Amino acid sequence: MSVLAFVVTTAPLDLSTMVKYVENQLKKAPASAGAIASFLGTVRNENQGHQVDYLEYEAYEPLAVKAFQRIADESTQLWPDTHLAVHHRIGRLHVGEASVAIAAASPHRANAFSSCRYAIERIKQIAPIWKHEYFEGGDIWIEGATASPDDEEARQTAIRLACI
Amino acid sequence: MHITVLLFARLRDIAGTANLDRKLPDGATARVLWKTLAQDFPEFNSYSKAISTAVNEEYAHIDSELSDGDEVAFLPPVSGG
Numbered sequence: 001m002s003v004l005a006f007v008v009t010t011a012p013l014d015l016s017t018m019v020k021y022v023e024n025q026l027k028k029a030p031a032s033a034g035a036i037a038s039f040l041g042t043v044r045n046e047n048q049g050h051q052v053d054y055l056e057y058e059a060y061e062p063l064a065v066k067a068f069q070r071i072a073d074e075s076t077q078l079w080p081d082t083h084l085a086v087h088h089r090i091g092r093l094h095v096g097e098a099s100v101a102i103a104a105a106s107p108h109r110a111n112a113f114s115s116c117r118y119a120i121e122r123i124k125q126i127a128p129i130w131k132h133e134y135f136e137g138g139d140i141w142i143e144g145a146t147a148s149p150d151d152e153e154a155r156q157t158a159i160r161l162a163c164i
Numbered sequence: 165m166h167i168t169v170l171l172f173a174r175l176r177d178i179a180g181t182a183n184l185d186r187k188l189p190d191g192a193t194a195r196v197l198w199k200t201l202a203q204d205f206p207e208f209n210s211y212s213k214a215i216s217t218a219v220n221e222e223y224a225h226i227d228s229e230l231s232d233g234d235e236v237a238f239l240p241p242v243s244g245g
Contacts, residue, residue, distance in 0.1 A: 041245050059244070060172055060237055062221045088244060100245050120245060128218070128237075129244025130173035141174040143241040147216040149223050 005084065006068035008061045008129075010091040013101040015040055018085040022105035025083040035109035037116040041100040043093050047142075050135040057090040057099060060128040064088065070149060071122040075104075075115045078159065082106045082115040088129060099131075118162035125154050165190055165232035167197060173240050175215075178207045194219065194236055195226045201238070214241050 003021040019036050026033040043055050068086040075084055085103045093099055100123065104116035123129075126149045131142045148154065169184040176182045179201075188197060194217045202208040217226045218237040230236065 057244070058173055060170070060218070060239065063218050063223070063237070064244075066221065124242070124245045126242070127244040128172070128216075128239050128242055130240065131243045132173070141177070141240070142243040143174070143214075144243040145241055146214050147223070147239055147242045 003085070005072065005086070006065045007087040008059045008064050008090055009087065010089065013040070013087050013089050013098045015098075015101045015103065018087060018101055018103040019105075021085050022083045022103045026105045026107070029081070029083075031081065031107040033105040034107045035112040036103060036105045037109070037112035038104070039100075039102040039116050039120055040098045041120065042098050043095050045095045047133060047135075050133065052095060053134045053136060054092055054094045055099070056092050056132040056134070057088075058130050058132065059088065059090050061090075063128045067127045067147075067149070068123070071119050071126070074122065074155070075118055078118065078162075079106065079111040079115050081108070082111050084115055084119055086119055086123065088123070088127065090129070114162040117164075118158050121158035121161050122155070125151075125158065165192070165230065165234075167230055167233075168235045169197065169201065170235060170237040172237065175208065175211065175238055175240050178205050188230065190232075191229055193227050193229055194224065197230065197236055198226065198238060211238075211240055215239060216242075 072084040083105045106112040126147045216239040
């Protein structure tokens with residue numbers, strides 16, 4: 001099975017294939033992976049006092065894939081030895097299901113963690129993806145950040161969070 | 165010139181459609197396009213300071229000049245992850 005680095009899909013996410021993927025990417029480099037950090041974002045049962053029934057995720061798919069690529073390029077600028085894979089699920093997701101999966105490989109653990117954290121912070125800032133929350137008695141579009149990839153202040157915030 | 169508009173999330177719900185075609189004078193910007201949409205869908209006005217713009221599947225400034233056949237997407241604040 002061929003795995004791609006940056007994916008938007010209606011299918012359930014498979015973190016283990018992504019871990020393999022970034023591990024293999026790093027094998028092509030002079031230093032092999034000494035560390036792989038991964039992140040799985042899952043649907044919470046509660047949000048802003050609502051008991052969540054399910055979420056519907058929607059994406060502007062071609063731009064979302066490009067945003068993931070951009071985030072990986074930014075990560076490579078910051079931590080040149082890292083490799084990232086980012087998969088985001090769309091469609092209806094129930095509580096506990098994974099909406100986003102990230103794998104970051106590096107020869108060193110600090111950079112693997114930083115790259116992984118940076119990726120999720122940047123996804124929340126600039127990926128053209130939206131969640132529509134359904135709860136008992138209603139529904140609401142969740143609206144977070146105005147996506148602005150060139151906003152340097154937002155990018156610095158992501159870097160700061162990634163380096164904690 | 166003919167422009168295709170893509171709308172997402174709540175903007176699509178407000179408009180009742182994900183795709184629109186608009187005719188604009190040559191040299192018009194994405195901002196001009198947004199203003200014509202906000203006339204048709206007054207609820208769009210509350211998003212004027214919050215939207216992002218993409219032209220032909222790339223993020224673009226709202227003051228970018230459009231060309232015939234461009235596909236313009238207006239994006240409400242994002243909430244992925």
